[in-house]
Amino acid sequence: MVEARFQIFLILLTVLAGTALLARRFNIAPAILLMLAGVGLAFVPGMPQVELPPELVLLLVLPPLIYSASVAMSWREFRNNLRPIVLLAVGAVIFTAAMVATAAHFLIGMPWTVGFLLGAIVAPPDVVAPLAIARRLHMPRRILVVLEGEGLANDATALILYRFALAAIMTGSFSLPLATGEFFLIIAGEVAYGVGVGWLSLRARKWARDPQVEITLSLITPYLAYWLPEHVGGSGVIATVACGLYVSWNGPLWISSATRLQGIFFWDLVIYLIEGILFLLTGFQMRALYEKSKAFPLDEILIATGVVVVIVVMARFAWVYPATYLPRILSPSLRRRDPSPPWQWVFTLAFTGVRGAVSLAAALALPFVLPGGEAFPYRDLILFVAFGVIFITLVGVGLGLPKVVRWLGVAEAGRSEHVAEHEAEIAARRQALDAALRSLDALAEEKELSDEVVSLLRARHDIRVNQLPCSLDPASLGLSAAGTRLTRELIAAERTFIHELLRDGKITDEARRRIERDLDLEEASLANREFQRVPL
Known part of the structure; x- marks a missing residue:
C-alpha cells in the first residue's frame, strides 16, 4: 500500500515536471495543463483512484500558500489598495454568494440555506492561476496588487460564510445580526493573533541564528497562525495573511542574508510542488465525480453548472464596476486623491475570476449526513457544480485572458510601469553605492585604514558601479547584456x-x-x- 502511494507520488512529480516544460514551450498557464493532465490521468486504465482529502487542502496546503503569498506581497501596496481589496475580498464574495443562492433557489430549487452554502463555496476566486497568467502578461502593477490582495483575503470571507451556512443547515436556525457580529469579531481577533504570531516568529528566528532552524521555524509559522483560529471557529486565513504581511514588512531587519538566500530557494520549491500537485489532484477528482454522476440526470448537472457559472461571472462584473466608480462619485476627495482607472483595467479585473482548489475542498468537506441521520441535501450536486465552475473558469479565463489583455491594450501601461520601475531601480542602486562610498570615506578616517585596504574596497565599489547600465536605452542594455x-x-x-x-x-x-x-x-x-x- 505504501509502495503504491509512493509510485503515484512519483507519477505526479513526473507529470508536474513534464507539464511545466510543455506550459513554457506553448506559453500556457501551467495550472490549466496540470488540471487537464489530472483529468486525463484519472481515466488511464489501471490508474488507482486518487481522492483529494479536504483536510489536506484546508489544513495542510492552504496555510503555506497564503503565508508565502503574504510574505511576497508589499505591505505598503496592500495598505494603499486596502479599499478595493476589501470591496472585492469581502463585498464581492458576499454579493456573489447571495446571487448564487438566489439563482439556486429559484432556478434549481435548492433551499435558501443550501443555496448560500453553494454560493460560499464557489464565490472566492483563486489567487494562484490568475496571478501567474497576469504577471506573464505584464499587467499594470495595481491590477496585480488588487488581484493578489483579493486572493489572499477572500478565502477567509468565503470560509466564514461557509461555516455559517453549514451551521444553519445542521441546526436549522440562523441569526443575521449574530452572524454579522461574529464575522467582524473573527476578523479583528485573527488580525491581532496573526500579528502576534509574526512578531513571535521573527524574535524566535533571530534568537536561533541558524539558517536551518530559522527555515524550519518559518515553515511552522503559517500553521501556528492558521490552525488555532480555525480550531476555535474562525477561518485562519486572515490570521495567516496578517502574519505574512507583518513578516514581510519587518523581516528584512531581522532575517540574516544566509537564511534569506536558502529560504527563498526552499519556499520557491515548496510552493511550486504544492501548487502543481494540488492542480493535478483537482483534475483527478473528475473520475470520482464521473462515477457519481451516473446516478444523476446529465441535464440536471449541466443546467445547474451552467446557471452557477453564468451567475458567478455576471456577479463579478455587476460588483466590480459600481465598486470602482461609485465611491469616487460619492466622494470628491477620493476622486481627487485616486482618479478613476481606465475602463479597460476594470474590465480586466472583472474578467479575472478563476476558482480554485479551495472551492473543491470546501465542497468535499461537506458531511454525508445531517444530525438526524438523513442524507445531506444536494451534496453530490454541489460537488459537480463546484468542479464544473473551477474547470470552466480556469480553462476559460486562462485561455481567454491573454486575448482580452491584448484586445484592451492593458499591457501597454504595464510595460511603461516596468520601464519606470527599472529606471528607479538603477537610480536606487547607484544612490546606495554612493552612500556606501561615503561610508567608506568616513570609516577610513575613523578607523585609520591603510591605503591598501581602502584601494581594495574602492575597486570593489567601482566594479559594482560599472556593472550597472547607464539607462534602459537599447545601446546601454546591449552593452550590459554583452x-x-x-x-x-x-x-x-x-x-x-x-x-x-x-x-x-x-x-x-x-x-x-x-x-x-x-x-x-x-x-x-x-x-x-x-x-x-x-x-x-
Missing part, C-alpha cells in the same frame, strides 16, 4: 579549471564546494542584476 554574457563565460572557465584541479587531486572536495558556492552566488547576482527590455 558584459553579462562574457562574465558567465569567464565563470564557466573558472568552473572547468576548478574541476580539473579536483580531478588531479590538487584541491579537496570541500575546497571545490566553497569555490563553487562563490561562483554560484556571483552567477545568481548576475541574473538578479540583469536588465531586460520590456517584451513587446
Whole structure:
C-alpha cells in the first residue's frame, strides 16, 4: 500500500515536471495543463483512484500558500489598495454568494440555506492561476496588487460564510445580526493573533541564528497562525495573511542574508510542488465525480453548472464596476486623491475570476449526513457544480485572458510601469553605492585604514558601479547584456579549471564546494542584476 502511494507520488512529480516544460514551450498557464493532465490521468486504465482529502487542502496546503503569498506581497501596496481589496475580498464574495443562492433557489430549487452554502463555496476566486497568467502578461502593477490582495483575503470571507451556512443547515436556525457580529469579531481577533504570531516568529528566528532552524521555524509559522483560529471557529486565513504581511514588512531587519538566500530557494520549491500537485489532484477528482454522476440526470448537472457559472461571472462584473466608480462619485476627495482607472483595467479585473482548489475542498468537506441521520441535501450536486465552475473558469479565463489583455491594450501601461520601475531601480542602486562610498570615506578616517585596504574596497565599489547600465536605452542594455554574457563565460572557465584541479587531486572536495558556492552566488547576482527590455 505504501509502495503504491509512493509510485503515484512519483507519477505526479513526473507529470508536474513534464507539464511545466510543455506550459513554457506553448506559453500556457501551467495550472490549466496540470488540471487537464489530472483529468486525463484519472481515466488511464489501471490508474488507482486518487481522492483529494479536504483536510489536506484546508489544513495542510492552504496555510503555506497564503503565508508565502503574504510574505511576497508589499505591505505598503496592500495598505494603499486596502479599499478595493476589501470591496472585492469581502463585498464581492458576499454579493456573489447571495446571487448564487438566489439563482439556486429559484432556478434549481435548492433551499435558501443550501443555496448560500453553494454560493460560499464557489464565490472566492483563486489567487494562484490568475496571478501567474497576469504577471506573464505584464499587467499594470495595481491590477496585480488588487488581484493578489483579493486572493489572499477572500478565502477567509468565503470560509466564514461557509461555516455559517453549514451551521444553519445542521441546526436549522440562523441569526443575521449574530452572524454579522461574529464575522467582524473573527476578523479583528485573527488580525491581532496573526500579528502576534509574526512578531513571535521573527524574535524566535533571530534568537536561533541558524539558517536551518530559522527555515524550519518559518515553515511552522503559517500553521501556528492558521490552525488555532480555525480550531476555535474562525477561518485562519486572515490570521495567516496578517502574519505574512507583518513578516514581510519587518523581516528584512531581522532575517540574516544566509537564511534569506536558502529560504527563498526552499519556499520557491515548496510552493511550486504544492501548487502543481494540488492542480493535478483537482483534475483527478473528475473520475470520482464521473462515477457519481451516473446516478444523476446529465441535464440536471449541466443546467445547474451552467446557471452557477453564468451567475458567478455576471456577479463579478455587476460588483466590480459600481465598486470602482461609485465611491469616487460619492466622494470628491477620493476622486481627487485616486482618479478613476481606465475602463479597460476594470474590465480586466472583472474578467479575472478563476476558482480554485479551495472551492473543491470546501465542497468535499461537506458531511454525508445531517444530525438526524438523513442524507445531506444536494451534496453530490454541489460537488459537480463546484468542479464544473473551477474547470470552466480556469480553462476559460486562462485561455481567454491573454486575448482580452491584448484586445484592451492593458499591457501597454504595464510595460511603461516596468520601464519606470527599472529606471528607479538603477537610480536606487547607484544612490546606495554612493552612500556606501561615503561610508567608506568616513570609516577610513575613523578607523585609520591603510591605503591598501581602502584601494581594495574602492575597486570593489567601482566594479559594482560599472556593472550597472547607464539607462534602459537599447545601446546601454546591449552593452550590459554583452558584459553579462562574457562574465558567465569567464565563470564557466573558472568552473572547468576548478574541476580539473579536483580531478588531479590538487584541491579537496570541500575546497571545490566553497569555490563553487562563490561562483554560484556571483552567477545568481548576475541574473538578479540583469536588465531586460520590456517584451513587446
